[in-house]
Amino acid sequence: MTEYLIDLRQLEIIRALDQFGSLSAVARHLGYSQPAISQQVQTLEARLKTPVVIRGRRGVELTEAGQVILRHSTAILDTLALAQEEVSAVAGLRSGLVRIVAFPSASATIVAATMADMTRLHPGVSFTLTEAEPPKALELLESGQCDIAVVFRYGTDEILPSESFESFHLLDAEMRVAVPVSHPKANADFVALDDLWDSRWIAGCPDCSGHLVTACLQSGFTPDIAFETDDYVTLQTLAAHGLGVALLSDLALAAVSVKGLLVKALTKSDTQRVCALTTPGLSRVPAVQQTLKIMRQAASSLAKDRDEKAKSS
Template sequence: MFDSRHIKTFHEVVRTGSYTAAARALGYTQPAVTQQMKALERDVGSPLFVRVGRGMRLTEAGEALSRHATAILDSMSAAQEQMNALTRLRAGRVRLCAFPSANSTLVPETLARLTAEHPAIRVDLLENEPPESLRRLARGECDISLAFTYPGLHEDVPEELVEIPLLEDQLTVLLPGGHHLARRRVVRLTDLAGERWIAGCPRCRANLLHECAEAGFVPDIAFMTDDNLAVQSLVAEGLGVAMIPALVLNFMRHAKVAGRPLQPASRRKISAYVLKEHLRIPATALVLDELRTVAANKTGC
């Protein structure tokens, strides 16, 4: 492997025609240039110059290396410029995988703040519910994953991932607008023991079963869907009640449903996850900072 400094010095020797002139152009001493050329010749395994009178002439190996030197230096310069752009946040690409309600709330506000300050940072949006979003992160298919967890449930998080807590999201009971419990400010889960239920994604469904079990009953789950709008539409038609995060109601609320907080309060934790080594990547760290800022300003969750 050639030392890039030696290639640069070699290129200057070829351009100026002597070690002395190259030393002046580079700000080196002439012995320093000589030592670098000797080291490069050892790496090449052949002399690069021969003396011709008072001048110097390239050997066949020297001519071959000279043909490549300009391209090598140009490529290094381009690489340096790109690295500077990335580290100074003039450019960068981050792949963000989030669950639907986060992609509709936290993510747009985060990207708006990011674009205002760093328009050259590009974010690719992916969508998956946990735990698949965490598996994609562990497989290297995204750089940041947003996921939620519920207290009391065992969560299978790959050990190589770092968790950055963002916020706690209040769970609410979704009732048809004409339901007799809709007149209350809060609703106890035990008051809904005889209701039919619409359940959401597998992780939310597992939490519903867990919380109902803690309250002493098994919910009658009539319908299951991952679609938040479908859940609300089913509730609006009087086909059941549902447990839904407040984050969803912040951006989507059917006119014929009523959301009421649970008593005692129940919450899910929303976090960002990242591979530890990615925390040192400037663009990734910047997106995480913006996510934290947006999450801290969220109210009603």
């Protein structure tokens, strides 16, 4: 580590000496005693092994070495003041950047509402949003390429290592079966997965598809997957056109409503747990901390709306 011979207090003294021309005036300006100012000047000269001021009848003047320090002190002190001002703005949520990675249906619901509320409450905070499924989102968070990762997991998935990330539960999304109006189960209130053993299926992202296969195997059959797509809008549209049935979360259904698609509750509850992840260090950054708070509120509001609709239907 570089050992600096000049400290910030001495830079301030040199700049004040050039401005006021006397030790007593500098002492009054900076709020120190005159002996303290003299001591700082002597210490600086001893470290640099050269005089920085000349004391004469007309007061104190800077030597050539003192002029060099003065020239650089202005830039250093002004830059430091600007840095302190910018840090204060970040700490006070007057500025800041939060990088979010989320899977598509969370982006269109929880994250969209979060960014809108944050922009209204803290207009100086800006955001970037990248869409990625959980494995990629975790990779981006671990490599420092994002601040918050919104991910999901099913009951059969491995629990994330708690020492690597801080996890904030957002909501539990119920899994539903989506069928076209022409399907034999179109009039049923509840559907068991094994009732659909002979149906064609439309699967989602790799994690979603893996969960579909696992759930169907647990119900005694292997699903006939006709189509696979990462786009939940395309998935629902294919199902609405009678090309298959789909297993979807409340979150995906809240993000978009497709005409001609009927949503059925499962006889055996199945949930998708949605969480926001960050690192222990990032969770203390004011903009990230506030974003996580607003995100939990947005998720709670979404869950409340879902429950109220379920009661009224």
